[in-house]
Amino acid sequence: MATLEIESEDVLRLIMQYLKEHNLSASLAQLQAESNVCLDTVENLDNLTSDINHGRWESVLPQISGLALPLNTLIALYEQVVIELLEMKEGELARDMLRTAEPFAQLKVENPERFLKLEHWVKRACSGRTSVDPRDLYAAGSSREKRRAEVADAILAESSVVPPSRLLALLGHSLKWLRLQGQLPPKGSGGKYDLFKGAARVRRRDEEEKPPKRLAGQIKFGKESRPESSKFSPDGLSLVSGGADGFIELYDPDSCRLRKDLDYQANDELMMHDAAVLCEAFSKDGELLATGSADGKVKIWKVISGQCTRRFESAHSKGVTSIAFSHDNSQVLTASFDSTVRIHGLKSGRSLREFRGHGSFVNSACFTTDGTKVVSGAADGEVKIWDIKSLECLVTLKPRQAALKAQSEGSGLGNVGNMSLAGMEASVHTVMQMPGSSEHILIGTRSMTIYLISCQGSVVKSYALDSGLDKSVWSDMSCACASPRGKWVYGGSEGGNVFCFSTEEECLKHTINTGTGEVMGISHHPHRNIVATFGKDGILKLWRP
Numbered sequence: 001m002a003t004l005e006i007e008s009e010d011v012l013r014l015i016m017q018y019l020k021e022h023n024l025s026a027s028l029a030q031l032q033a034e035s036n037v038c039l040d041t042v043e044n045l046d047n048l049t050s051d052i053n054h055g056r057w058e059s060v061l062p063q064i065s066g067l068a069l070p071l072n073t074l075i076a077l078y079e080q081v082v083i084e085l086l087e088m089k090e091g092e093l094a095r096d097m098l099r100t101a102e103p104f105a106q107l108k109v110e111n112p113e114r115f116l117k118l119e120h121w122v123k124r125a126c127s128g129r130t131s132v133d134p135r136d137l138y139a140a141g142s143s144r145e146k147r148r149a150e151v152a153d154a155i156l157a158e159s160s161v162v163p164p165s166r167l168l169a170l171l172g173h174s175l176k177w178l179r180l181q182g183q184l185p186p187k188g189s190g191g192k193y194d195l196f197k198g199a200a201r202v203r204r205r206d207e208e209e210k211p212p213k214r215l216a217g218q219i220k221f222g223k224e225s226r227p228e229s230s231k232f233s234p235d236g237l238s239l240v241s242g243g244a245d246g247f248i249e250l251y252d253p254d255s256c257r258l259r260k261d262l263d264y265q266a267n268d269e270l271m272m273h274d275a276a277v278l279c280e281a282f283s284k285d286g287e288l289l290a291t292g293s294a295d296g297k298v299k300i301w302k303v304i305s306g307q308c309t310r311r312f313e314s315a316h317s318k319g320v321t322s323i324a325f326s327h328d329n330s331q332v333l334t335a336s337f338d339s340t341v342r343i344h345g346l347k348s349g350r351s352l353r354e355f356r357g358h359g360s361f362v363n364s365a366c367f368t369t370d371g372t373k374v375v376s377g378a379a380d381g382e383v384k385i386w387d388i389k390s391l392e393c394l395v396t397l398k399p400r401q402a403a404l405k406a407q408s409e410g411s412g413l414g415n416v417g418n419m420s421l422a423g424m425e426a427s428v429h430t431v432m433q434m435p436g437s438s439e440h441i442l443i444g445t446r447s448m449t450i451y452l453i454s455c456q457g458s459v460v461k462s463y464a465l466d467s468g469l470d471k472s473v474w475s476d477m478s479c480a481c482a483s484p485r486g487k488w489v490y491g492g493s494e495g496g497n498v499f500c501f502s503t504e505e506e507c508l509k510h511t512i513n514t515g516t517g518e519v520m521g522i523s524h525h526p527h528r529n530i531v532a533t534f535g536k537d538g539i540l541k542l543w544r545p
Contacts, residue, residue: 010325012037020103020163038068044160046327050369051440052152053145057081057175064155071110073154076101079149081120083137087144091125098122133346134464149436163285195260209487211500211510211532212543217256219540225363228276228537229521234286241540242277248291250303253530253542264306271308279322281327290332292320300346305525312344315351322364322431327371335362341386355386364431368455377428377454383443385457394402395457398425399443403451403459416529429479436486444480450491450501463501473497473511479522480482481531492519492533498543512543 012031014481016039017030032038042048042063051059064077065530080102085094098104098118108115125132138147163169164409221227223245227240238250238259260266273293280291289301290310296318300310316336324333331352335341339361341355360380367374373394374386385395432446434452440460443451452461465474475495482489482503489501496517499509516535525534534540 004028004415007233009037009260012059013039013041014170015160016168017041017415021141023117031275032066035471039066039398040160041162042067043161044284045156045161049152049156052155052440053148055084055144055148057084064141064159067155067159069155069158071106073104073151073158075107076147076154077151077393078119080151082122082542083147083450084144086121086125086132086137087383089125091122094159095122095126100345117275163286163287173231178301196411197246197461204525206484207529209483209485210529210545211488211490211531212498212512213510213545214543216271216544217542219251221538221540224536226536227521227534227540229279230534230540231280231505232525232527232532234284235284238303238523239532239542240280240282241534242280242291244276244346246273246275246293247275248277248280248301251512253525253532256542260302262306266439268308271306273297275298275319278319281323281325281332283325284327285329288325288329290323290325292323292334294319296320296336296338298323298344300332308456310346310349312349312351315342315344316340321362322366326365326367333365333367335376337361337429338377341365341374343388352403355391355434356383356395357396358382361534363429364444366431366441368441369433373455375431375441377431379427381425381445381455383428383457385455396460397453397457399428399432399445399451399453400426400447401458402453402457403449405477414483426476429477430439430481432482434486435484436481442480442482442489444477444491446476446494448479450477450480450489456469461503461506462510463503463506467489473513478518478520481522481524483524483529488521490524490531492522494518497537498522498531498533514541516541 008476012035012279016028016031019031019040029481048063078097082094082097101331104115104203113379121132121137156515225243225247227241228244231240233240239253241249241251250262250265250277251257252259258265267268273291274295275295277291277293280289282289287303289303290298292298292315296314296316298312298315298320299308299342301307302309315334316338318337320334320336322335326333330346332344332346334344336375339358339360339362342351343353345352355374358376358378360378362376362378365374365376372388376382377383383397384397386392426445426447428443428445430442432442434440434442437454441453441455443453449462449464451459452460473491473495477491477493477499481493487503489503496514496519498512498519499508499512501507502509514533514535514537519533519535521534531543532540533543
């Protein structure tokens with residue numbers, strides 16, 4: 001049998017994680033100094049990204065202190081902090097950082113011209129005689145937001161998140177058990193196994209985003225068990241399906257087979273509801289799965305064991321159409337056919353907040369990135385933005401009407417699309433935070449147009465079927481999603497097509513014929529170019545470039 005190789009640095013990191021979790025900071029610092037190995041993880045990539053994009057540097061710097069970042073990335077980060085201090089007229093703080101931060105000492109040696117330019121700005125700011133023009137601080141074509149996004153991308157490329165207590169977990173299980181669970185390479189495969197991260201199949205970096213064009217796999221269900229909902233797990237290792245028969249199953253998206261490494265699925269002890277499962281959502285760490293059913297019930301499951309840890313028997317009086325975890329995983333947001341949106345507490349097991357005001361079925365809802373608002377969309381075409389604390393409806397809009405208004409006011413908005421082909425105000429089927437933007441929400445309507453709105457309720461972009469498109473493929477879109485970094489927007493249609501829109505070019509670039517009749521649901525893999533679709537034919541299909 002081939003030898004399984006484990007890096008000594010991974011063993012050190014397991015010990016470091018244990019020290020950190022038990023607040024043994026002095027021991028952790030000493031071990032890192034002596035071994036010259038960094039823990040090299042962050043607790044939450046989403047929070048880190050949000051902190052960088054919002055310029056919360058007092059939170060960012062402690063988070064990256066344990067990362068082994070390349071010098072260029074460190075310099076770009078600290079340079080942006082100094083620039084923003086200068087923008088805020090904090091010249092003294094900028095000067096202190098320029099003098100004491102280690103990356104600037106290396107910048108002075110590696111690129112003296114760049115360092116002197118920074119030093120010149122700082123001196124001007126500290127002199128009090130002349131002010132620094134913020135426009136001088138950024139190169140042509142750049143801006144504060146673009147620089148923050150570049151810094152975030154560079155840091156995220158070098159960052160990772162690992163499950164807690166890895167050392168104790170590994171000591172508690174034998175290698176034989178891990179191999180049977182599918183978490184170790186099979187016998188005879190050889191190669192290196194990343195013991196610290198605990199998942200050989202997890203990719204370190206996201207793939208460059210490209211639209212799918214070919215069928216790569218499919219999962220067939222019976223007529224009574226066809227999918228009513230489907231989502232990828234945050235690590236991308238599972239594709240969950242919620243069935244019309246109430247069963248919840250996790251599949252391997254590579255093999256399209258049921259994950260038998262999960263004991264409860266291997267023993268046919270599946271998670272289930274008493275009615276069709278209409279929606280599901282994973283917690284940010286992927287440990288929990290929330291599901292909502294047609295009888296108004298919500299259940300919270302532990303993914304590793306299949307155990308139901310919390311039930312909301314009366315989450316809604318009618319079917320639950322949408323579900324999402326809060327950013328700290330302590331609450332779930334639900335929407336329903338009963339025209340309400342609610343927030344439920346996982347610790348208390350009670351409904352904490354209710355948002356009333358929609359006049360029709362609420363098909364979808366999401367939290368905004370900052371966690372202060374809820375956005376919901378209903379079958380009558382209305383989108384509402386709510387304040388979580390006051391429960392007040394801050395904005396009500398119908399996307400197409402708002403787009404027409406913005407266009408008439410000279411916003412530069414392109415094709416705003418038509419009403420539904422039935423001649424009615426288009427029902428809203430999808431509401432989701434737009435990846436890569438903390439300020440924008442993607443709104444999918446049962447029409448030939450998908451909209452991007454701001455958190456203040458204005459339409460900023462639209463993605464519509466072009467009039468030059470062959471009319472034989474024209475049909476209203478019934479579901480929508482976006483790629484993980486927001487470069488592509490996908491709309492599944494009643495006619496069985498998936499329309500792939502480039503957000504950079506703001507136009508339709510590719511069309512996939514799924515051959516399934518109406519596309520009822522669509523989901524994108526969190527790290528790879530895989531799109532999952534399903535329809536009434538009971539087949540869950542996976543598409544790749």
